[in-house]
Structures are given as structure tokens and as C-alpha cells.
Amino acid sequence: MSRLPSRKVTPPMTKEIIRIENLTYQYAHTDKPALVDINLSIKKGEYIAIIGPCGAGKTSLALSLNGIVPHMTVGEMRGKVFVDGIDTTQTQVRDLAHIVGMVFDNPEYQLSQSTVLSEMAIGLENIGIPRDEMLKRIAEALEIVGLSGLEERSPMALSGGQQQRLAIAAALSMYPKVLVLDEPTSNLDPMGKEEVFAVAARLNQEKQMTIVIVEHEVEVIASYADRVIVLDKGQIVNSGNVNDIFSEIDSLDSIGVRPPQVTAIASGLEKKGYHFKNLPVTLDGAEATFSDWLKQDKA
């Protein structure tokens, strides 16, 4: 995605913001757990992508980060989730919303008001933020996502990308430390996708916001994520930086996850006997790798 800001080089990651210990969760009336013995530590400022096939537990894992699992679902939880040091089982979802903002796949499910302004205000009113402070936060959050000036518009009259950015703004107005996005672009057109990815990248790079995104668009993940978590059948089956994860094409393939196209090209050539020092995972990386390789006299 060439039009988006380029990837940061050194993320400022020191303090742990999320810690998951031996988390197993099974929904009521199901025969096997959705999440199995998950252990995960996420540091402040990290951009984490969660990938895996449908039914791998990606959404359940995302929902466990702000307490929706287990507070608003029916099932049995073992293990612990701490966000900013707080045990989610001991804290209500409304109190966790200050720490973890959540954006879902279908923006229409989370928008309920008649104007953008009231959509933004409702969450803040619910937690008793005074009017002046509220207006300040709304203006800030709309500015960040690029929706300033649309305050009086009906959310239903916005494009899909704008609706999803509004959902992000509503989450941001709570001043969360972590933003969790669950397949935020799956219902959007290419323009909308790019808008949402650009906002998430900017929040991460300029505001050092911790981002956890569940996403199928591996080409985008390869450009932004500091770390990729691969889930299959409720378990973390792999975790590492984008190069490590996407280079393991065969193990991804075995669970039904495809690599970026440029990685598949390099891997396909390796299977024909050519060798690359590293498999490229981004378009820029691939351009460098292949232009050197194609220029050389002997492969």
C-alpha cells in the first residue's frame, strides 16, 4: 500500500500493557474451547496483528482484551488477562473502556445516534465527562481520524470508511491506551480500507498508541505490524516479526493462511532451486531483493 505512511523503524516499546496468562475460554453449549492456554505479553506502543483461519479464536481473543469476554458472553474462563495491570475479571467493561478501545468489523453495529456529534458524545456522557471536556475530546478525536467538520452529519450518511473512522474516534475519545480492531476493514471498499489502515498507522506512529488488529489483509500487516500472532484452533501456533512469520509459508499454508504475494513469489522461486538470503514481505523489500537478483549474472 504505497500511499500510506512508511513503517516506523524503532518502536518505543518498554512497558507491558497487556498480559495474558494461561487463558482458556469455552462458550456455553459448545464442545471445545474457543481459546486454549493463551499466554501473551504486549508492550506499550506495539502494533500487533492477529491472523488465522475463520474459527481460530481471533475475535474471542480480541474480546478478552476489554473484558467483553467473559463479562458479556456466557461461558467458562480460566487463566487471567491483565490490561495496564488491571485484572479484567475483577473490573467492569465500562471501566476497561478507558484502557482498551474496541472497533468491530461492521460499523453499523456500533453506530446508533442521529448525528456524528451525538454519536461521539454518548459514550462520554455515560461516564460523566463534563461538557467542556467532552467537546474538547470530541474535537480532538474527530481531528485525528479526519472527520472534523462532519459533526452534524448523520452517521448513516457517511461512507463505510468514514463510519469506521467514526467508530475509531468514539473509542479514542475515551483516551484508551490500547486500540483493538477486529477485522475493521472487512466490510469496506478499497478506499475505506486505506483510510482505516492509515488512521491506525498514524495513531501508532505519532501517538505511540498500542494497536491490536485482527486482519486478513496480509500485505498491509506486513507493512505495519511489529509482531504477528498466528492463531489456529484456539491456540497461538506462532508469534514473531513479520519477516519470520510470513517466511514460514508452508506452516501458514497448512493452517490456511496465505502469505503476501511477493513472499509467495520468492518462495515459489526457492522451490525451483533459487536462493534468497531473506524472503521479502513488502513491495519495497521485494523490489530491492528482486532487482538485485534479476541483475546478477548467475542466479
Added chain:
Amino acid sequence: MSMSNIIECINLSHVYPEGFTAIKGINLKVKEGEVVAILGQNGSGKTTLVKHFNGLLKPTNGTVSIRGNDTAKQTVFNLSSHAGYVFQNPNHQLFATSVLAELEFGPKNQGLANDEIEARVEEATDFFELNTIINEHPLRLSFPLRKIVAMASIYAMQPSIFILDEPTTAQDHGGSEKVRKFLRKLQDDGKTVILVTHDMPLVAEVADRVIAMWSSEIISAANPREFFLDLNTLDKTKLQQPQATALSHRLQKRVLNEGITLTVQETIKAFEKVVNKKIN
């Protein structure tokens, strides 16, 4: 008109009752057996256009003919046996209480004999690998699987035109492979396919022709190789080349000196050719 045009739109426009012009001045001919991808951002008119092909919408101006017959003079029921429409949202399509009943519904309505209905259902079940969920309620299935069931239920009707609206959206890699296998099967069977999609790698792999829409009009009609090199149209419609195409395009000027590639496999072959030439 030539009999080989299975769909023909002449100066087609559609204005919705509230006054919104969703498509205007559309001229389009689709040949039997062609796979035509219709691209464009949401709101550009894609879905409105394709809903004219099975009579869900009738032109407010101009004409649409299916096999030479004006759709304005035909019922949706009659047209639906020619053109099967797989909705973007399967919840708008599925209504039966089991996957089996869903698959049987179309062929039954077509008045087919029982053994033919059974054969159609069995073929669809096998092809889409629905054996293990055949008695499930469709609304208990995951959204991506529901979309597969919606495709299977249209497949069981064996129309000559398949209109697929965003078939790979929300599918994971496995589901998306199933859709690709389905498209290849339709191609082999000589079916006409109208593919509405945002999935550029899919377009590059399967389309014979690309129709790009912007602001209610067709602004480009080309084969995928021409289309993905037409940077003006890509820029105007805010669409992007598949990553494999973008890579070959970037390298073309410097090292490849060959045309752009459309798919991963094609790129691998093109690169190999260049390297082999250098060695020999």
C-alpha cells in the same frame, strides 16, 4: 444484435424513486462464457447495474436484453432461470431451515423432476464440501460459510449467467480458495460470470474483461492486463494493482523489459525466464 451476446445493455440508466441516479448511460455487451469483473468503490453503481441482469431492477431508461429478450417484458421468475444472483449479504438470500432445503428450493421451483433435483443437490453438496453441515440451519453457520451455501444454492439451479456480488469478502484463505475453484469450474462449464468485487488479485486471476465504474458510469472497459497498467483509471477509481502486478510493473522499467504479470505463478515464470536468459 449478435446471438453471442448473452447480456446487452443499451443506454441503460436507473433512477431510484427518491431521485438518486445510481447508473447512467451504460452500454455493455457480455459474450456467452465470458468472465466480466465489475470494479469500483461502494456507491459507484455496481450492484444497481448487475441487479438489472436478473430483472431485480428494471431500467428507468434504456434497455437490458438477456439472450435478445428485453428484461422489461419478463418476470424475475423467468429471468432467474437464466441469471442467478448470489447476494453480497447471504442473509438477504437464505431463508430455508436447513442447508439441504436451501439447495433444493431453486431446482424445485424450476419444476425439475425429483431425481434431477436430487442429482443437482448432490453435485452442489459435493462441489462445495457441504456434506457435514447439510442438515444445519443456514443462520447457525459462520458468515463466510453462509456465503458458500448461497453460492451452492444458485449453482444447483444451473443458470447460464452467474452474478457473484463480493464472493470473497470476509472469506479466509480457505474460503477464498473455494470461491476460486468455483469460478474455474464455471469457466470450464462455459458459464457467463459477472463478478462484482474489490478483490484485485482475484480479478487478475480469473477475469476476461474488467469494467471500471465511477460515479454511476462505466469509465473503462479493458482486459485485466491493460486495466492494471492504466494508471489514470486506477488513480481515478482509487483501485490498486495486485501486489504481484505492482512488483512486476516496478521492475519492468529497470530489469524485466517484459509486460506486467497478473498472478504469483506468472511472476515466478517471468522472473525465471529473465534469470535463465542471463545464465545461457
